[in-house]
Amino acid sequence: MGSCSFLLPTIFLIIFTFSGSVVQILGLGVGINYGQIANNLPSPSRVSVLLRSLNISRVKLYDADPNVLLAFSNAQVEFIIGLGNEYLENMTDPIKAQNWVQQSLQPHIPQTRIACITVGNEVFKDNDTRLYSFLLPAMQTVYKTLVDLGLDKQVIVTSAHSLDILANSFPPSAGSFRPDLAEYIQPLLSFHAQVKSPFLINAYPYFAYKGSPNEVSLDYVLFQPNQGMIDPNTNLNYDNMLYAQVDAVYSAIKAMGHTDIEVRVSETGWPSNGDEDEAGATIENAGLYNGNLLKRIDQKQGTPAKPSVPIDIYVFALFNENLKPGPASERNYGLYYPDGRPVYNIGLQGYLPVPDQMASASKINVFPVFGLLIYVIAWLLLL
Template structure:
């Protein structure tokens, strides 16, 4: 059997979503060749995928999700952030996109802002919008079902090697620490996009491919066997130093492209997804948080041929737009 077929076989075993509610898949729509919203939700259900992230409210998707039992991360669209700093607009947003569906759509998180950096103009709106939406969620009695949060990336972390030394950058602290306080007060996790691929691609001299792919045979000199755990634990360490040692982290995106960049091949991507899912299924957590699975959303459901940026950005899909599995995956 060829190496690629062996890896695809491993992946078809590893992607058993029915037994792993800690794994979801992000549903991006930057393509002009994607299936209908109902077909996509049916594809999630047919493959036993228990979680979905969408990047803006879409009423077609929400209708299709009714009764599906799929946990949902609903992002606030970036272009609406400024308007939702007005509490009446936030109330209207919730009344349009959440309350009409809340009885039979499993909203889990509302994510206010995706990878917003302290220097971005949008940064000033993140906490006020979180507060406004949280207030409305309380008013409509959904606070036990839905947690309001935001999504960060690793650029706000510095001193990340070893992970125990990690802190938020000085520029990030005035922005992120009030958000952390909000999350602690409301029992919400912090969402983070965690990409060993980009760390590897940008520093191949110091990051072995095996370390990024979970295929390293032993722990390194700082006690880590894979880069994913090290990146997650660097966030936990930064949170501890910001006074939030018990705040949970949910991985809102993690994936590997099949082409378009260094290390971006079908074989390598298959290895990453299989081993990441196996790692999550093990329930072993990370060295810093060893008890329990790390809730993780794979990026992404489809290749998105209209996504801007580097060529690799258009090749993260687990499925082709015709709904066939990119990796010959048998989810069930």
């Protein structure tokens, strides 16, 4: 009996949290990037409860952390898992690729829903032509391994790219890839078209504003009301930079002969803090960017050039990560502090249990039951 004393107030806290945020976020198609370059993050089992309380059911990892994948067993959360750039050369070897899939992916299926593998991340950002040459063979070998194991229908293979791959991004209709990357991107696009996997981009309007704060409209990059910009070739009006960036990538892909590849945003976000020379990195701007972005996602908006295709977006990131290298902004992209407090208020009032509560709950197996109860109550609130 003593071990159950905390449960009643905890349950009411969860229900209260849901009632305050369910209208804003229930049914959103938003995904979240779950980075772990930190030494103060909550355990994956606690994060599982947090994401369930937020009704976020799509998560992107940068590796295949077994602790995370196990913690989300039977949680109805869909995962993108990552193969870091350091694995690319090995993944061109069929035996090594098979070993990785069998050891890192297969043991978690079907208990944990793994829908995608990103092979490499922003490979073309640095001038490492050797790494460039490994990317497509690694993707092809991982894909063939999935085919051989009968997993290719449920797990897709792709990679994520920074917008550094573009030579031109405005107007969006004139978007083009860098000429020096054409020999790598052309066959990569053919692979995407063949296996019907999306082209992922990490798109950050913040970088454009940070680089030219006196020239780039803050309202334009934050989805705030503004006159927008007209593409002179199409007469389409763009009221925010993110949509213009996505359409520029579509145009670049089309210029290489493909119109059947979907562009998805694997990362986008805004830092809540930064160094003195990092213009715009404030809590207010981060709240506006992500809050307005979530509203757009909730409306299932497409871009001006693709109005009938809602943009698939993963927000970066779930937590501030205190060990990330680089400027201060890199450590301040999180929606949450590691202790579960929201960095700013955009309606995402989730619940992160304290460790002793998780331990007690696991002993009596009460959280799955009340998780179901919470979802029922959430749906009833919408009736």
